[in-house]
Amino acid sequence: MSHHRSQPWHLPKRAVAAAGGIVASQSLRAAQLGARVLAAGGNAVDAAVVTGFAVGVAEPWMSGLGGGGYMLVQRAGEPSAQVVDFGMVAPRGLDPADYPLAGSAEDRAADLFDWPRVVGDRNLKGAASVAVPGQVDGMRLALERFGSIAWRDALAPAIALAEEGLAVDWFTALGIAVAARELAEFEAARAVFLPDGLPPTPGPDGAPRRLPLGRLAHTLRRLAEAGGRDFYEGAIAESIVREVRAAGGCLDHADLKAYRATIRPALEIPYRGLTVSAAPGLTAGPTLARVLNRLEAALPIGREPDVPDAAAYRTYAEVLHDAYTERFATMGHANETASPSCTTHISVVDSAGTMVALTQTLLSRFGSKLLLPETGILMNNGIMWFDPQPGRPNSLAPGRRPLSNMCPVIIGRRAEDGAEEAAPWLALGASGGRRILPAVAQILSFLVDFRLPLEAAFHQPRLDASGEPAVTVDDRLPEAVFEAVAAALPARRGALSVYPVLFASPNAVLREAGRNAGMADIASPWSGAVAADAAGKSGLTSDLSTEDCRSRRMTRPPA
16 A cells, blocks of 8 residues: 655755854744844843743744753853753642553553553643743843843843734644644633634735734733742742642642752763763753764764765664663653654854853643633643653652753863863754754764764754654665665654654754854754844845855864
8 A cells, every 4th residue: 555755845954154143043033033132242142042032932832931941051262061951840749649540551642752641631731731930040040140131131022022923824823733632622722822713824915914922922021020030939920820720730839939940060971072061960961972972982984975874874773772772761751752843942152152052842832731811821741751650760759850852962172182272163952852862963973973064964864763663764865774774773764844843853053263154954944043244134044154154064173
């Protein structure tokens, strides 16, 4: 029997190169707003915070005030990166007994993780799935420690976006439609995202219509005036707790008041004489360390061809497969299933060379689907990160942090043996659940091991080996690659497409010889990199000095 296959699109994107700063984001509009901050003299952290708040409004299904994440920062001239940890935490009043399994072990949940189903899907959607959000405090702490602009200025672009409303083009319509069944279950979310009970569509002339976002602009204005801790200790906190508890959740005032984002040293992973900095702890960082350690030993470099061959892809598949087997056994997230991308990543470099890699999320698409009418905040469903079965590495527990797949990284030079001053070289990350790590590892390898230019590395097809029964091999790769992978592990073909996202959605910025380059996901119609030099001129990705980037090989920096 023949299988339906869509014809893949071939929509190449060009890297952006400039002497000034660059912001790369899954939302081109948000990236432009961040780049304007750089153009006005702000630093990379200022731009990342502005872009992070803006993308939460522009892509509400991905991230927002009700979510959490991780930010890596490495300032120019500093030898190491630091991590702003604003991950979500289970409420202290959470009782695992309130999440009874629905039936047999074969009755599985139908979202990001293939956990046994919980009665009423309480861990997936609604108020009982809400964890303590860290987004606002993470942005507050990052700006206070590393930024240079005022808090209210950091929120101003997001406020303007919220006042405009959500622009509905075909990609917005798709983003809402794939979650429409569950959005329809929640009155406030239905009222905002499903006008007339159906997903919105753009106007017949192609001009986007606007969806009002309820009280979100008002809340952002309040946050700008009252300060970030108002979200945790002030009027906004009062409203959040009141509405979440009224809807059946256990989040309380003490949970919010006690929440603090933290700054700690990055996990440093040596690779080919470079230092790969990642978030430590309950992230994909420790698993990335295992992957890179294996790749350095197993993947020959300095030989032809200058792009990965069949043997290299087989090595990628085997190393990633083994790393995920270990991850599932020791850290959790076994049986995580395919799902739409529901996270966002932002990479920033400024003119001085400071870099930021920021990944933020609501977890599932539209998080818990619980939109709070008083504030317009869409809440996360961080409880879904936990295994509902007791006695597992990642089991539900009150006050506990769950294991996440986020993997923002910064790769830096090392000032040793008379080499040049330590400096960040590349900021990289992606969205896409457990598919994030394979994408980050392969792009890093393309750049370092095969010395591909940034643009070429993003166009080089990838595979995904992240614990599913079969390795997914990009349709664009030759048959020899597929056969090599299939000889080692079960394999299937998959297309690079807008939906579903089978190979994650990455973006990156790179600095070499005093110049910067940026690149965004080639498959997404919204993603883009924007140079500060061009930020005030248009909303489109700048091709300023692109030929300089395309005509020469971006090599890895010397150790």
